[in-house]
Amino acid sequence: MTTETPNQIPPAAISDDHAFAVWAAEQAGERLLQVRAEGLEGRALKDAGDAAAQSLLAALLAEHRPDDAVLSEEAADDKSRLDAPRVWIIDPLDGTREFSEPPRDDWAVHVALWESGELTAGAVAQPALGETFNTGRPAVVPPRSSVRPRIAVSRSRPPAFVEALAAELDAELVPMGSAGVKVMSVVRDVADAYVHAGGQYEWDNAAPVAVARAAGLFCSRVDGSELVYNKDDVSLPDLIVCRPELAESIIAFVREHGTD
Template sequence: MAGRVATSFVGKTAQRWDKPAGAGPVTEADMAVNSLLESVLRNARPEYGWLSEETEDSEARLSNETVFIIDPIDGTRSFVEGSRTWAHSIGIAHRGQITAAAVYLPMRDRLYTAAQGRGAFLNGVPITVSGVTALDDAAVLATKPNMDPKFWPRGVPGFDRAHRPSLAYRLALVAEGRFDAMLTFRPSWEWDIAAGALIVTEAGGTCTDKAGRPLMFNNPHPTLNGVIAGGAALHGDVLGALDA
């Protein structure tokens, strides 16, 4: 349903504007999907709190044990450019932990899902992270600024770097085993990470902040201290390379 709403807009001609403080673009499609999801999900679970990129945040959610964490369109720039690599990202957090998740790419017909303790799936088929264990042998999703030597006291690793604009999709690709790891050292909004983080862990991987600490959601300021995701051994190799 969300995919049909989003694809009813033409990315390059959809009305768009820039958020304050350089927070990036938003389009009428983002807002339409947000309205749809809020109506459907909150009517279904009125006792849940709500955190979405496109809804003004409220401290009221902090009093809810269970919260929807939503990015109506993750990768809005990609959507505007007419690319196919944007996604809907939906997570449910209970007492700070993600318990159910979906990442859907309507233009690629790819639906990634996970529920706590039940595994991860792509279009209903189980998925697992890759078995690569050495960082220099890995294919890693990361933006170019993450390769700055200041982050790598033991030297910049020789892994193959690639990029996708949607953080949720990057995490899903790691869960699927198409890439071995993903990392971002910038503060990351919870709605970009929530769903993908559970999909990675349910696919057998490890997903933490950039210091190796567990991810906690529904924070008063809904950001995380970067993200590192991959198979357990590879995740440890990344942390080792970052540790001065």
């Protein structure tokens, strides 16, 4: 496995958390592209990617944000974070399956900062796409380019309730990979909504939600309640990210029909 050292931290990222999130996510993305080019396949590629991105992000955070706590999918949960004022919530490789299927580009790196109850900075890098969406320079969501609403769904297991929701809204389903990619698809006008109730964890959506909110999109639990991070139980099983004009219809459907 490659062990190249990360690029020198840009001066802006030393003190600016938005810039640091971007830089850290992009450094992990570059490392993942290097791992992907080494000729590994299947489970070996998945494991190598997870390990390489986790190692790099952990090292960057330890060096440049040593006083902050970290919650990561790929590391043991240090419960001292519950008393910390600042917690980085990271998913070093979101969409491991898609990462292991070159040349797919629907996988991502998530880096988010939680401060005293709020997500305050975040970046979602899509390295194979060459894009990093972030809170420092929020994306401008383009006007909707489709006549019918589009709902991002899992390419392998779209939930039945979302198919019923699509029928109710006369929407089309757009299959794609990782959770972060689905949220960014709304930012990019590839989809108009992402509605999920199949189980996630805080690291799956913290950075995507931070970025989506900064871009002016609506984000909540499927019942319309607030998304809460840095909890003892890191399960965050459902969410809605959508264009604001679709939120009321989606929440009303879920409240009436549920997600079973």
